[in-house]
Amino acid sequence: MQYEVVLPAAGSGKRMGAGQNKLFLQLNNKPILIHTLEVFESDDACTGIWLAVKPEERAYIQALLERYRITKVKGLPNGGKERQHSVHSCIKAMQQVEIVLVHDAARPFITKPIIARLVEVAQEKGAVIAGVKAKDTMKKVRDGIIMETVDRESLWMIQTPQAFRFDLLRHAEDVAEKQGFLGTDEAMLVERLGHQVHIVESTYENVKMTTAEDLIFGEAILKQRNN
Ligand code: CTP
Ligand code: MG
Incomplete structure (x- = not known):
């Protein structure tokens, strides 16, 4: 099943504190942005x-x-x-496709099996996102005081890719724009229309390069993969 992917890469990387777009920082002598692009460049299902x-x-x-000979960028x-x-x-710039993925350019360690699973579920169900189970005990805190311990079994940490039938995501985004609603991920925009969003279990390796220590983790992942 084919798909197209949207990679938001227009951030400024404030939390990384590198004084430039963090996507240009290098992991193993290659920009983070290129690591991410190479996953999709080498995935035959990505058109x-x-x-x-x-x-x-x-x-x-x-x-x-x-x-870096990245040839699939359409716009x-x-x-x-x-x-x-x-x-x-x-x-808004895209032509109609069946399935669209949205993936943070700052998550270079996404793997093809997870992408394939997301595309499959998106085709069947319309909306699906990647996530991992929370590892730590989670508590709700207000003014420095524990309010309650939240049942960890029901808590997931959400990542990208998030995959959708193109029509559904485009509609959800148009509605959000009209209503001035700002969400923190694409799924929120679809959820608020009452549409069910499914989840595919991803890996803890699919971290977002956000703060300086993530780069150390990133280098370690690459080293382990190259062995
Ligand atoms: N992004 C974007 N447009 C924005 C903000 C973010 O395209 N206005 C992109 C980033 O480039 C990144 C992804 O969205 O690939 C995830 O965002 P985040 O990790 O928050 O990156 P930044 O916004 O760059 O970092 P920060 O929030 O620390 O400034
Ligand atoms: Mg940001």
């Missing part, structure tokens, strides 16, 4: 990549695509103020 970028970074990113629309705006900008 197109859409990258949301900052206008002032477009030329640099296009040069990286050439240098690099302007990103927006929030991640949701960046994703929407890609969705």
Whole structure:
């Protein structure tokens, strides 16, 4: 089953504190952005990549695509103020496809078996996201005081990719835009329309490069994979 992927890449990486878009930082001598792109470039089921970028970074990113021979990018629309705006900008630029994935450009360790499973479930159910079970005991805290211990069995930590029938995601994003609703992931936009969103169990390796220590973890994952 074929799909196209939207990769929001127009953030500024404030929490990484590198003074530049964190996607340009290198892991094993290759930019994070390229690690992520190579997963989709080498997946035969992926027929197109859409990258949301900052206008002032477009030329640099296009040069990286050439240098690393990334050929599947169909468009690099302007990103927006929030991640949701960046994703929407890609969705609006896309032609109709059956299945679309949205994946953080900052998650370079996603694997093809998980992608394939998400695409399969999206085709069948319409909406599905990747996640892992919470590892730690979770408590609700207010003003420094424990309010309750939340049942961990029902808690998942949500990642990307999030996969959808294209029509469903486009509709959910159009509605959110009209209503001025801002969500933290694509699933929220679909959930609020009353549509069920399914979950596929992913791996703890699929971390988002967010703060400096994530880079150490990232280097370790690459080292282990190369052995
Ligand atoms: N992103 C985007 N447009 C935005 C904000 C984020 O395309 N306006 C992208 C980022 O480039 C990243 C992904 O969304 O690939 C996940 O966002 P996050 O990890 O929060 O990255 P940043 O926003 O860059 O980092 P920070 O929040 O620390 O500034
Ligand atoms: Mg951010």
